[in-house]
Amino acid sequence: MTAAMNGHRPAAGHRVVIIGAGFGGLFAARALRRAPVEVTIVDRANHHLFQPLLYQVATGVLSEGDIAPPIREVLRRQHNARVLLGEVVDVDLAAREVAFDTLGTRSHLPYDSLIVAAGAGQSYFGHDEFAAHAPGMKTIDDALELRGRIFGAFEMAELEPDPGRRDPWLTFVVVGAGPTGVELAGQIAELSRRTLKDNYRSFDSAQARVVLLEAADKVLAPSPEPLRRRAHRDLERLGVDVRLHTMVTGIDAGGLDTLQDNHTAGRIQAHTKIWAAGVQASPLGAILAQQSATTLDRAGRVSVAPDCTLPDHPEVFVVGDLMQLDHLPGVAEVAMQSGVHAARTITRRLTGDASERPFRYHDLGTMATIARFRAVAYIGRLRVTGITAWLMWLFVHLAFLTGFKNRVAASANWLVAFLGRGRRQRTITQQQILAHTHAAQGSQEALAADPRQPITSRR
Amino acid sequence: MTAAMNGHRPAAGHRVVIIGAGFGGLFAARALRRAPVEVTIVDRANHHLFQPLLYQVATGVLSEGDIAPPIREVLRRQHNARVLLGEVVDVDLAAREVAFDTLGTRSHLPYDSLIVAAGAGQSYFGHDEFAAHAPGMKTIDDALELRGRIFGAFEMAELEPDPGRRDPWLTFVVVGAGPTGVELAGQIAELSRRTLKDNYRSFDSAQARVVLLEAADKVLAPSPEPLRRRAHRDLERLGVDVRLHTMVTGIDAGGLDTLQDNHTAGRIQAHTKIWAAGVQASPLGAILAQQSATTLDRAGRVSVAPDCTLPDHPEVFVVGDLMQLDHLPGVAEVAMQSGVHAARTITRRLTGDASERPFRYHDLGTMATIARFRAVAYIGRLRVTGITAWLMWLFVHLAFLTGFKNRVAASANWLVAFLGRGRRQRTITQQQILAHTHAAQGSQEALAADPRQPITSRR
Numbered sequence: 001m002t003a004a005m006n007g008h009r010p011a012a013g014h015r016v017v018i019i020g021a022g023f024g025g026l027f028a029a030r031a032l033r034r035a036p037v038e039v040t041i042v043d044r045a046n047h048h049l050f051q052p053l054l055y056q057v058a059t060g061v062l063s064e065g066d067i068a069p070p071i072r073e074v075l076r077r078q079h080n081a082r083v084l085l086g087e088v089v090d091v092d093l094a095a096r097e098v099a100f101d102t103l104g105t106r107s108h109l110p111y112d113s114l115i116v117a118a119g120a121g122q123s124y125f126g127h128d129e130f131a132a133h134a135p136g137m138k139t140i141d142d143a144l145e146l147r148g149r150i151f152g153a154f155e156m157a158e159l160e161p162d163p164g165r166r167d168p169w170l171t172f173v174v175v176g177a178g179p180t181g182v183e184l185a186g187q188i189a190e191l192s193r194r195t196l197k198d199n200y201r202s203f204d205s206a207q208a209r210v211v212l213l214e215a216a217d218k219v220l221a222p223s224p225e226p227l228r229r230r231a232h233r234d235l236e237r238l239g240v241d242v243r244l245h246t247m248v249t250g251i252d253a254g255g256l257d258t259l260q261d262n263h264t265a266g267r268i269q270a271h272t273k274i275w276a277a278g279v280q281a282s283p284l285g286a287i288l289a290q291q292s293a294t295t296l297d298r299a300g301r302v303s304v305a306p307d308c309t310l311p312d313h314p315e316v317f318v319v320g321d322l323m324q325l326d327h328l329p330g331v332a333e334v335a336m337q338s339g340v341h342a343a344r345t346i347t348r349r350l351t352g353d354a355s356e357r358p359f360r361y362h363d364l365g366t367m368a369t370i371a372r373f374r375a376v377a378y379i380g381r382l383r384v385t386g387i388t389a390w391l392m393w394l395f396v397h398l399a400f401l402t403g404f405k406n407r408v409a410a411s412a413n414w415l416v417a418f419l420g421r422g423r424r425q426r427t428i429t430q431q432q433i434l435a436h437t438h439a440a441q442g443s444q445e446a447l448a449a450d451p452r453q454p455i456t457s458r459r
Numbered sequence: 460m461t462a463a464m465n466g467h468r469p470a471a472g473h474r475v476v477i478i479g480a481g482f483g484g485l486f487a488a489r490a491l492r493r494a495p496v497e498v499t500i501v502d503r504a505n506h507h508l509f510q511p512l513l514y515q516v517a518t519g520v521l522s523e524g525d526i527a528p529p530i531r532e533v534l535r536r537q538h539n540a541r542v543l544l545g546e547v548v549d550v551d552l553a554a555r556e557v558a559f560d561t562l563g564t565r566s567h568l569p570y571d572s573l574i575v576a577a578g579a580g581q582s583y584f585g586h587d588e589f590a591a592h593a594p595g596m597k598t599i600d601d602a603l604e605l606r607g608r609i610f611g612a613f614e615m616a617e618l619e620p621d622p623g624r625r626d627p628w629l630t631f632v633v634v635g636a637g638p639t640g641v642e643l644a645g646q647i648a649e650l651s652r653r654t655l656k657d658n659y660r661s662f663d664s665a666q667a668r669v670v671l672l673e674a675a676d677k678v679l680a681p682s683p684e685p686l687r688r689r690a691h692r693d694l695e696r697l698g699v700d701v702r703l704h705t706m707v708t709g710i711d712a713g714g715l716d717t718l719q720d721n722h723t724a725g726r727i728q729a730h731t732k733i734w735a736a737g738v739q740a741s742p743l744g745a746i747l748a749q750q751s752a753t754t755l756d757r758a759g760r761v762s763v764a765p766d767c768t769l770p771d772h773p774e775v776f777v778v779g780d781l782m783q784l785d786h787l788p789g790v791a792e793v794a795m796q797s798g799v800h801a802a803r804t805i806t807r808r809l810t811g812d813a814s815e816r817p818f819r820y821h822d823l824g825t826m827a828t829i830a831r832f833r834a835v836a837y838i839g840r841l842r843v844t845g846i847t848a849w850l851m852w853l854f855v856h857l858a859f860l861t862g863f864k865n866r867v868a869a870s871a872n873w874l875v876a877f878l879g880r881g882r883r884q885r886t887i888t889q890q891q892i893l894a895h896t897h898a899a900q901g902s903q904e905a906l907a908a909d910p911r912q913p914i915t916s917r918r
Contacts, residue, residue: 046614046887063522065884070610072658073885082660085614085892102618103892104900141889151529155505155544158531159561199531201541425524426532428505430600433544433562441563 024117024320031343123280176277306358483576483779490802582739635736636673765817
């Protein structure tokens with residue numbers, strides 16, 4: 001089997017190319033493990049990303065390795081699968097070929113079946129200039145950048161003797177109260193109130209302000225009402241300043257401009273801003289739409305037939321966050337199930353069964369954790385909150401990580417973070433400090449003419 | 460106590476400023492915990508770095524958080540100590556003041572006693588142009604960069620159908636056979652032979668070549684002879700190509716030029732090169748030498764009086780890798796003991812005891828681990844090798860990390876790496892891929908006109 005995969009012999013079987021190794025692509029690849037096919041999975045990263053826990057990397061609980069197992073390690077024993085590092089830049093539906101770039105060199109991959117699981121990136125709703133000031137929460141790079149900014153802000157606060165200039169370093173604004181925004185705001189609040197206790201000499205870290213901005217009228221919008229209420233209450237108990245009906249109209253180095261209830265303009269002075277508001281599907285969606293009879297929705301998602309294929313290209317599947325079907329939400333569970341559906345359809349066709357079977361999503365529920373021992377979960381009609389929901393959250397996420405063999409060390413990190421007080425992953429890199437130094441020097445002329453007082457003046 | 464430290468009251472006690480939170484600075488700070496002083500420790504990083512394990516971060520065994528605890532977390536309960544983030548750029552011995560920069564803003568710190576523990580960086584022996592092609596092993600940034608390059612090289616090899624062009628991706632050259640170079644070469648060999656087994660489809664990762672170049676006539680030069688022999692044998696058993704009497708005369712993107720036995724020129728084609736050869740003391744040494752009656756040695760280290768002070772400035776201590784005293788080696792143990800010596804001298808002076816006590820180094824031995832279950836150790840006259848030495852190595856390092864509360868998760872990572880087959884920290888960031896893409900595109904014209912074959916041509 002390995003010989004057939006090593007690229008030196010002509011293709012023996014049906015070639016399945018999978019674009020993206022997120023939940024959709026990886027579950028599709030695994031569901032093809034016993035199929036008589038040759039699977040090639042292309043991703044621009046070397047790792048699968050367990051995105052639901054990305055906010056814990058940003059806030060110092062987990063290491064990047066805890067949630068980002070190498071794709072090829074996950075598929076190590078699956079001999080009909082190979083993994084290639086590269087960014088897919090084009091799909092030629094007529095020629096049945098995918099083009100991808102690695103270190104500036106282009107390669108081409110022919111396919112018999114194609115599963116496009118390229119996912120979605122952050123959307124700034126047309127304000128891409130916000131990105132430099134408010135990173136998103138989509139990649140390991142984002143999480144490490146945020147980690148550096150969050151812990152770096154506390155470092156800067158320790159250096160700042162003037163309270164009026166210190167406060168913006170101790171103000172953290174999260175834009176968007178979906179699951180990522182809610183969990184992130186909760187974690188930053190816990191970090192400041194518990195983990196960082198006694199770490200600073202010139203201020204009390206519990207003074208830090210965490211503001212959660214949401215344009216809609218509720219947090220965790222797609223969840224059932226009792227859960228939303230509980231999450232909202234838990235956030236406020238943690239001291240998070242939750243502001244609904246609040247739009248962000250501007251973001252710069254020093255803070256954010258807001259508009260509340262469509263008429264009250266406001267300003268929050270804050271050095272650390274995090275964007276968890278919108279998603280935009282991969283640009284590959286537009287490439288597919290140009291060549292087929294499908295359409296894109298406002299978020300750039302590809303409308304697919306009931307079996308997740310392109311209307312006029314039954315050999316091309318679109319799954320996960322890039323797929324638009326029955327207004328299904330962009331959650332991991334939909335991605336996994338649609339990926340598996342695509343894999344099963346390909347397998348069935350190879351046995352001569354060409355019948356169309358529509359994709360049916362089985363909603364297994366939704367959960368979010370606000371802080372240690374606090375979570376909300378909704379499983380079918382069952383509502384769970386508090387420590388029970390939190391233990392369920394822990395169990396489900398551990399079970400998932402187990403699949404990727406990361407259980408032992410993630411457990412250890414969680415043990416330290418949840419039972420103890422510490423967080424082990426608080427590294428700021430020199431590169432991050434350098435980047436922010438350059439940014440600060442560039443904007444220094446724009447800053448008030450009043451330079452920071454030397455430390456000697458404090459004494 | 461905290462109030463006196465918060466910068467809003469005049470200084471109450473004797474002000475000790477410590478530059479650098481490596482082994483020397485951190486042990487000095489801790490040794491002052493009961494002294495009637497105000498300690499300020501300034502470091503350009505937010506973390507102490509457990510440098511002896513840096514090579515394990517580079518090779519995917521440990522996360523950066525495992526070996527880089529935040530300085531302020533280590534000193535959390537020491538209320539007479541504060542920690543400031545900044546790069547010290549000047550010391551004014553006459554004014555007794557230290558200047559440091561943070562995000563482009565300068566601050567000044569007056570002192571009554573100063574402990575300079577700024578350490579040493581990589582030295583390329585006048586060939587700084589080597590740095591871009593062969594990163595050193597001194598900081599977390601270095602280790603993460605190397606991690607990306609090592610795992611990235613295997614990714615590139617998987618994409619390369621031409622064996623002649625694949626081999627340079629599978630060749631790893633470590634320059635310098637001191638402890639870091641020896642341990643790194645051993646780890647890369649283990650990585651390729653064990654961890655990455657079955658990860659690739661177009662080659663066997665065990666084919667990877669690891670070359671260890673050393674200009675001198677032995678590995679682990681300062682260690683006793685039986686240990687050197689054992690280390691050499693262990694490396695060769697692991698399949699490391701150890702080349703002694705070999706100088707590096709050039710390094711570029713594609714490989715290294717070497718000179719063996721002073722007359723045979725050679726060339727090794729390798730994309731991944733690591734520099735573990737020379738150290739150069741911090742530039743603060745030169746700043747001190749300009750203002751006092753001390754001299755610098757060839758490596759830029761500051762000659763100190765027997766009690767670790769500057770000859771004409773008894774209030775200024777130089778400790779650790781920046782210190783030149785009795786030709787002591789630049790190892791963690793010397794840094795710790797000299798840092799503690801400086802702290803005790805300051806404490807004794809404050810009680811009115813002005814007697815000079817020279818620093819006496821107690822050699823507690825030396826150890827290095829080549830691979831899982833293989834190490835060499837020398838404790839006094841006792842020689843230990845093999846699994847016994849390895850267990851000692853594990854115990855000593857765990858005991859050290861324990862002091863920084865990182866035992867649980869580091870143990871878990873080690874359990875996975877040593878008892879199992881896996882390594883959990885294999886993340887390549889998009890930023891790293893992007894940087895190498897730009898580098899590759901920049902040098903593409905310089906490369907052979909023969910572009911890499913598209914993958915389609917393999918089938």
